[in-house]
Amino acid sequence: MVLRKLPGVSASGMGLRLSQKFVFLLFLSGLVTLCFGALFFLPDTVRLNRKPSVTHGARTVERSVGSRAQEEWSPARAQEPAARDERVTSAAHNGERGSAYSYEAFKTCLLKPALGKNQGTPPDSETLQRREKVKEMMKFAWDNYKRYAWGNNELRPLTRNGHLGNMFGGLRGASIVDSLDTLYIMGLMEEYEEAKEWVQNNLDLNSNGEASLFEVNIRYVGGLLSAYYLTGAEIFKQKVMELGEKLLPAFNTPTGIPRGVINLGSGTSWSWGWASAGSSILAEFGTLHLEFLHLSQLSGNPLFTEKVMNIRKLLNKIEKPHGLYPNFLSPVSGNWVQHHVSIGGLGDSFYEYLIKSYLMSDKTDQEAQKMYYSAMEAIETNLVQKSPGGLTYLAEWRGGILDHKMGHLACFSGGMIGIGADDGPAGQRQHYLDLAAEITHTCHESYSPTKLGPEAFRFDAGAEATATRLSDRYYILRPEVIESYMYMWRLTHDPKYREWGWEAVEALEKHCRVDAGFSGIRDVYASTVSHDNMQQSFFLSETLKYLYLLFSDDDLLPLEDWVFNTEAHPLPVIRFLKIASSDRFHDCSAV
Numbered sequence: 340m341v342l343r344k345l346p347g348v349s350a351s352g353m354g355l356r357l358s359q360k361f362v363f364l365l366f367l368s369g370l371v372t373l374c375f376g377a378l379f380f381l382p383d384t385v386r387l388n389r390k391p392s393v394t395h396g397a398r399t400v401e402r403s404v405g406s407r408a409q410e411e412w413s414p415a416r417a418q419e420p421a422a423r424d425e426r427v428t429s430a431a432h433n434g435e436r437g438s439a440y441s442y443e444a445f446k447t448c449l450l451k452p453a454l455g456k457n458q459g460t461p462p463d464s465e466t467l468q469r470r471e472k473v474k475e476m477m478k479f480a481w482d483n484y485k486r487y488a489w490g491n492n493e494l495r496p497l498t499r500n501g502h503l504g505n506m507f508g509g510l511r512g513a514s515i516v517d518s519l520d521t522l523y524i525m526g527l528m529e530e531y532e533e534a535k536e537w538v539q540n541n542l543d544l545n546s547n548g549e550a551s552l553f554e555v556n557i558r559y560v561g562g563l564l565s566a567y568y569l570t571g572a573e574i575f576k577q578k579v580m581e582l583g584e585k586l587l588p589a590f591n592t593p594t595g596i597p598r599g600v601i602n603l604g605s606g607t608s609w610s611w612g613w614a615s616a617g618s619s620i621l622a623e624f625g626t627l628h629l630e631f632l633h634l635s636q637l638s639g640n641p642l643f644t645e646k647v648m649n650i651r652k653l654l655n656k657i658e659k660p661h662g663l664y665p666n667f668l669s670p671v672s673g674n675w676v677q678h679h680v681s682i683g684g685l686g687d688s689f690y691e692y693l694i695k696s697y698l699m700s701d702k703t704d705q706e707a708q709k710m711y712y713s714a715m716e717a718i719e720t721n722l723v724q725k726s727p728g729g730l731t732y733l734a735e736w737r738g739g740i741l742d743h744k745m746g747h748l749a750c751f752s753g754g755m756i757g758i759g760a761d762d763g764p765a766g767q768r769q770h771y772l773d774l775a776a777e778i779t780h781t782c783h784e785s786y787s788p789t790k791l792g793p794e795a796f797r798f799d800a801g802a803e804a805t806a807t808r809l810s811d812r813y814y815i816l817r818p819e820v821i822e823s824y825m826y827m828w829r830l831t832h833d834p835k836y837r838e839w840g841w842e843a844v845e846a847l848e849k850h851c852r853v854d855a856g857f858s859g860i861r862d863v864y865a866s867t868v869s870h871d872n873m874q875q876s877f878f879l880s881e882t883l884k885y886l887y888l889l890f891s892d893d894d895l896l897p898l899e900d901w902v903f904n905t906e907a908h909p910l911p912v913i914r915f916l917k918i919a920s921s922d923r924f925h926d927c928s929a930v
């Protein structure tokens with residue numbers, strides 16, 4: 340017997356009488372029954388708090404690189420003062436254990452109603468009419484998508500069929516997921532319900548194709564997150580958590596910097612064939628932060644935050660040429676691969692997510708703040724240029740040599756610099772507002788003569804914000820210029836931004852509206868328009884949403900509470916989050 344072998348206990352020492360043995364056995368069996376029975380009385384939240392195997396696998400790999408990030412970014416909920424509102428406190432603690440997120444508690448942390456006092460209805464009739472026109476455009480775009488391309492990713496409005504493409508790894512319905520919040524804020528409730536029903540019954544996440552991590556994140560993860568936060572419908576949370584887990588294996592690289600492409604079924608990931616030397620793209624791996632913080636927030640699982648904080652940590656530490664961030668980085672060595680810097684394509688939304696991370700953290704993420712303003716300083720020193728005609732623009736930088744070209748994509752930066760004006764170095768507010776206004780003005784200048792702008796425009800050989808190459812003259816319904824009008828309107832209330840927005844509405848109607856939807860055009864300078872037969876999903880998600888907001892009151896999705904991801908999906912400011920070293924804490928119960 341085992342007892343005989345225990346040191347210091349002899350068999351004789353255990354010599355009990357038969358009746359004593361019986362009582363002892365009875366007591367023991369009672370104890371076992373009690374323990375076993377107790378398992379059935381545990382609350383569901385404890386029993387179900389298991390993480391899927393993918394998460395566990397990824398966590399094991401990540402520990403070595405991500406653990407410090409977790410220390411610094413543990414959700415502040417753990418340190419809440421006892422006196423806080425009970426509902427919020429208990430929700431916070433639940434969240435931290437990974438069980439039910441309290442949507443009701445979240446709403447107490449909003450400073451204002453999400454849809455404003457009156458759905459953002461503007462008081463003057465002209466603005467109201469303009470807003471109604473934008474709503475009609477959304478309905479037209481949606482109805483045609485529904486009629487000819489339902490369940491596909493995008494509508495082909497000339498051939499009246501659907502387009503699946505190869506960006507989303509077999510996921511379908513990109514236009515539906517991208518439209519959920521736009522339909523909701525415009526009050527197109529029947530259409531919103533159709534979209535929600537499709538997500539519930541048809542959004543199949545068990546696809547097995549090759550997806551762009553970036554595109555799936557900004558459109559699907561962003562779209563589902565904002566739909567959840569705006570409506571509280573659980574289905575969006577369920578879907579987004581399921582999808583978020585599927586993206587995690589992309590981070591299993593030697594540095595934790597994800598590669599650009601992931602197979603959503605197997606989790607295998609690789610770099611884009613066109614990206615030099617197997618590198619990852621700054622604007623792709625740098626545009627995950629907002630969504631991943633919210634995935635942690637909703638699930639209580641810090642892993643998502645650890646993944647993006649690890650990216651942040653590497654970028655913060657690495658040496659930067661002239662303080663600039665090149666567009667290509669090796670996910671294996673963690674070194675820059677090429678010295679090409681751009682605030683347009685390949686770089687753009689990385690900078691956007693720095694300032695928005697700071698704003699979304701309720702201005703507590705000082706690391707993001709510091710990185711953003713240092714990057715801005717380097718951009719101003721090296722990239723900001725003035726044309727002979729007096730236009731301010733952002734050139735691209737190739738190993739120290741300037742390319743005097745600005746992409747349409749870079750035109751988002753007017754808005755970005757505007758929303759960052761308040762929190763930079765002392766005395767810089769007006770400077771940043773002026774810079775934001777100048778860049779927005781330049782982008783508006785590029786919108787001529789059709790009042791739609793080319794994909795890229797130049798400032799050399801006599802060119803002043805014009806496309807000099809035929810291949811740069813297309814317009815694919817992109818939002819960036821209108822996005823900057825919207826932010827500049829909110830920041831300055833200068834009526835010219837609404838006028839410029841209206842010019843764009845008229846141009847879209849004239850050149851891009853066809854019988855069965857909206858289409859991009861091949862040459863913004865041609866007198867006879869040639870359509871590209873594609874209604875991009877970001878037209879519904881961004882272009883029309885920003886136009887609608889431009890003609891709405893500021894209390895529709897107030898900027899104090901909401902930060903737009905790079906696909907224009909509004910995500911709420913996280914008021915529970917704080918950096919461990921800071922004492923600051925937002926008391927939602929005081930709202």
Ligand code: DMJ
Nearest residue numbers: 688817818819877905906
């Ligand atoms: C959108 O998908 C996003 O705005 C992204 O950041 C850049 N490109 C398109 C729109 O032009």
